Each structure stands twice: as structure tokens, then as C-alpha cells.
Amino acid sequence: MADLPLITPMPMVADCVLPWDGPVSDTVAAIGAARSACGDTFVIDSGDDRYLFLFSPVGLQSFYAVPEQHASKGIADWKMLVRKLPDELFDGRRTLPHELFTRPNVSGYLDALEEAISLQLAELSPGDEIDLFDFTRRLGHRMGLASWGGREILRSARFEELVAALDVLDGSEAFVAPTRMQEVAQSGKAAERAAMATAEQILADSIAARHSPVGDLLDMILERWADAPDAERLTGVARDVILVHIGSMSNLFAALGWSLVHLVQHPDVLARVRTSQDADQDLVTRCVLESTRIGQRSIMLRTVLEPVSIDDGAHTYEVSPGATLATFLPLTNMDSGPGLDRYDPDRWQGPRLVSPPGLPAELVTTFGHGPHTCPARPFSVTAMSRVIERLFDAFDLEALFDDARPRPGQIGGVARAAEPCMVVLRDR
Numbered sequence: 263m264a265d266l267p268l269i270t271p272m273p274m275v276a277d278c279v280l281p282w283d284g285p286v287s288d289t290v291a292a293i294g295a296a297r298s299a300c301g302d303t304f305v306i307d308s309g310d311d312r313y314l315f316l317f318s319p320v321g322l323q324s325f326y327a328v329p330e331q332h333a334s335k336g337i338a339d340w341k342m343l344v345r346k347l348p349d350e351l352f353d354g355r356r357t358l359p360h361e362l363f364t365r366p367n368v369s370g371y372l373d374a375l376e377e378a379i380s381l382q383l384a385e386l387s388p389g390d391e392i393d394l395f396d397f398t399r400r401l402g403h404r405m406g407l408a409s410w411g412g413r414e415i416l417r418s419a420r421f422e423e424l425v426a427a428l429d430v431l432d433g434s435e436a437f438v439a440p441t442r443m444q445e446v447a448q449s450g451k452a453a454e455r456a457a458m459a460t461a462e463q464i465l466a467d468s469i470a471a472r473h474s475p476v477g478d479l480l481d482m483i484l485e486r487w488a489d490a491p492d493a494e495r496l497t498g499v500a501r502d503v504i505l506v507h508i509g510s511m512s513n514l515f516a517a518l519g520w521s522l523v524h525l526v527q528h529p530d531v532l533a534r535v536r537t538s539q540d541a542d543q544d545l546v547t548r549c550v551l552e553s554t555r556i557g558q559r560s561i562m563l564r565t566v567l568e569p570v571s572i573d574d575g576a577h578t579y580e581v582s583p584g585a586t587l588a589t590f591l592p593l594t595n596m597d598s599g600p601g602l603d604r605y606d607p608d609r610w611q612g613p614r615l616v617s618p619p620g621l622p623a624e625l626v627t628t629f630g631h632g633p634h635t636c637p638a639r640p641f642s643v644t645a646m647s648r649v650i651e652r653l654f655d656a657f658d659l660e661a662l663f664d665d666a667r668p669r670p671g672q673i674g675g676v677a678r679a680a681e682p683c684m685v686v687l688r689d690r
């Protein structure tokens with residue numbers, strides 16, 4: 263192993279590896295045990311990398327405040343995703359996902375979301391049995407592709423083929439099923455490359471048929487490629503759409519899945535959502551924030567590029583380039599204060615967590631803090647809220663599952679469910 267980057271003073275080193283480097287069956291248990299043994303600041307040396315984990319309130323404030331030029335989220339994310347995605351998908355991109363969400367209002371994507379939800383609901387009938395996470399995954403494809411791939415893609419004769427290809431490409435497998443990445447590497451990402459070619463071709467055909475702007479997010483992507491020759495332009499736009507879409511599928515459908523699970527499990531809250539007015543006006547928003555909090559399995563990573571000083575409240579660590587700063591949300595989101603292990607949408611006041619009172623903001627994370635806060639938060643909250651309103655307006659959902667557990671090997675994004683969460687749809 264090459265020399266590992268210096269951290270001075272050196273915190274305790276936990277007896278643990280990360281799941282892309284060795285067997286870890288339950289990531290929350292493994293990193294939780296490391297924290298119990300070593301305290302709120304510790305090091306994990308795993309594979310060729312050295313990770314400085316931070317969990318104290320001051321440590322987390324330092325983590326979220328580090329500028330991108332000093333410790334990069336972009337590079338850390340890329341290192342994770344490139345274990346699954348073909349390298350060429352990252353080359354030459356002209357649209358960064360956060361640039362799509364700079365518009366101050368939601369009108370640019372609302373119609374696309376409504377159409378995607380309508381199509382999905384039209385497939386359902388009373389008596390159907392569905393897995394909530396299958397349902398939200400399919401809907402996540404529809405809502406996302408309609409938003410940045412153009413609404414016309416929903417009517418493509420090859421839409422099912424596109425969804426199947428994107429499910430093979432699925433960058434989130436890098437953190438949902440990290441132990442599978444060695445197999446992906448051994449195959450030379452052959453399945454992923456074939457899936458990317460299929461997705462590219464279907465999207466390019468659909469994009470080529472658009473001859474004038476319609477005022478949506480795809481138009482913004484098309485503008486960036488306006489000067490490129492035709493073939494290069496179509497591939498470029500298709501790849502920009504694919505990368506945004508892969509990013510969106512990290513969290514959105516899973517957070518929506520937990521939102522539905524929790525409402526099925528809490529009929530009292532659901533009854534309030536269905537009749538909510540005035541004081542409860544933003545209840546559905548608070549429900550999605552609460553379910554996102556509980557579902558979070560994100561490991562937050564920053565690759566150190568320049569020497570940085572990180573204060574954790576007890577010590578200031580000088581961290582050398584090459585190290586990775588890290589924190590792991592389930593360990594703070596669920597037990598930083600009394601009652602956080604329970605589902606309670608009323609702990610939110612608007613977008614702020616107010617119960618338990620006085621908790622430093624960084625101890626609970628839904629959409630992030632500081633410079634890297636999720637730019638798609640308004641889009642995602644709107645999308646999830648509209649699905650909840652329209653699905654529960656159309657049907658009653660009767661649970662066929664007793665319990666819903668997160669998948670234990672996952673380390674990143676919002677949790678996928680360990681087992682199917684089946685419900686039967688009933689007429690209202």
C-alpha cells in the first residue's frame with residue numbers, strides 16, 4: 263500500500279473497512295461500532311484510501327463548510343460512481359445537474375411531473391398489488407425523463423427499453439450494492455456500456471424530433487450544444503440527460519418510497535394529509551422531509567485537494583491532500599437527540615427541524631448543508647408531494663407487509679428497502 267496521507271494529530275484508527283474494499287454486511291452497524299469504539303472523530307484506512315470520519319457538531323460544521331477547491335465533493339462522487347458507470351459518460355459533459363435548477367419557479371417542470379404521474383396512475387386499478395418501491399422507481403424514471411429528457415419521451419415506443427437500459431446502467435449500485443463493484447470491474451463494465459449505448463440511441467432519436475423550443479429543462483440542455491455538429495450534438499445532449507437522470511435516481515424514488523411506506527403505516531397522519539388545510543397546509547412537505555430524514559443512508563465524502571484544518575471542537579486536525587473527509591448520515595439523523603428514532607412530521611416547521619429543540623442544524627440532514635446543498639430540493643419536494651396527493655386521492659393502500667427495513671449493505675443515497683413493501687389498492 264502507498265503511504266497514506268498524514269492527519270495531525272492522528273485520531274484513533276477504527277478496525278473496519280468500507281464495503282467497496284472488503285466484506286461489510288451491515289454498514290450502519292459497522293461504522294456505528296467504529297464510532298462507539300473510537301469516539302466522534304476517527305480514521306478508517308480502507309483499500310488505498312484514508313478516511314477521516316466526523317460526527318461531532320463542530321466537526322460536522324467544519325465538514326460542510328470546506329470549500330470545493332480545498333476538499334472536493336465532485337471528485338469524491340466521481341470516484342464512487344465511476345466504479346459502476348463507464349468513464350466516457352463523464353467526458354465532455356456540458357450540463358451540470360445543478361445548473362438545471364437555477365430557475366426560481368417550478369412552472370418549468372410542473373406540467374411534465376403532472377403528466378408523468380397521470381400516466382403512472384392510469385396503469386393502476388383497485389385490487390392491484392404493487393411493491394411501493396417498484397412503483398416509485400418506475401415513476402422516478404417517468405418524472406425525471408419527462409423533466410430533462412422532454413415530455414415526448416414518455417410516448418416513445420421504446421420507453422420501456424429505455425427504462426430497462428437505465429436500470430442496468432444504474433450508477434447508484436456503486437453505493438446500494440457496493441460489494442458487487444468488483445464483479446463490475448472484472449466485466450470491464452460490458453453490460454453498462456451496452457446499456458448506455460441503447461439509452462443514448464433512444465434519447466437521441468427522441469431529441470432529434472424536437473424542432474423548436476418548448477420552454478422546458480431539455481431546451482436548456484439543447485442550448486448548450488447548439489454549436490455542435492448534428493451527430494456530436496445528439497450524443498452530447500443524450501449523455502447530459504443520462505447523467506442528470508442517473509443522479510436523480512440516487513435519492514428521489516427511494517425517498518418517495520419511504521414517504522409512502524410511512525403514510526401507510528401512520529393512518530392518522532394520512533387522514534390529516536387528506537383533509538389538511540390552514541395550519542396543516544404544508545403537512546405533506548413535512549412528511550416528505552421526515553421520511554427523507556429517516557431514509558437517509560448517505561455517506562458524505564470530500565476528497566482533500568489542498569491541506570485543510572478541520573476543527574472537531576476538541577482538536578484541530580491538519581489533513582493532507584489525498585485523504586477523504588467523511589460523515590455517514592444514518593448515525594446522526596436517527597440518534598442525535600431524544601425521539602429522533604420516531605416518525606413525526608410535526609417535528610418540522612416549514613423546512614426547519616424544530617424538535618428536539620436547539621439541535622445544531624448539521625446533526626440532521628435531508629438535502630444537505632452549506633455550499634453543496636441539493637439544488638433539486640424544490641423540484642424533489644414538489645414531485646414527492648404531488649405523487650402523495652394524487653395517489654392517496656385516488657386509492658386507499660392496504661399494507662401487505664409487516665415491517666419495512668432498509669437494505670443493510672447500502673452506503674450512500676436514500677435507503678432501498680430490504681424486502682418488497684407490497685400493498686393492495688382499494689377504491690376510495
Ligand code: HEM
Pocket residue numbers: 335336359360506507509510511513514517518554560562563627628629630631633634635636637638639642676
Ligand atoms: C429526495 C430527493 C433528493 C435528496 C434527499 C437529495 C439529497 C442531496 C444531498 C444530501 C446533497 C448534498 C450532498 C453532500 O453535501 O455531499 C445533494 C446534492 C446534490 N443533489 Fe440532491 N437529493 C435529491 C434529489 C436530487 C435530484 C432529483 C437531483 C438532480 C436531478 C439532485 C442533484 C444533486 C446535485 C447536482 C447535488 C450536488 C450539488 C453541489 O455539489 O453543489 N438531487 N442532494
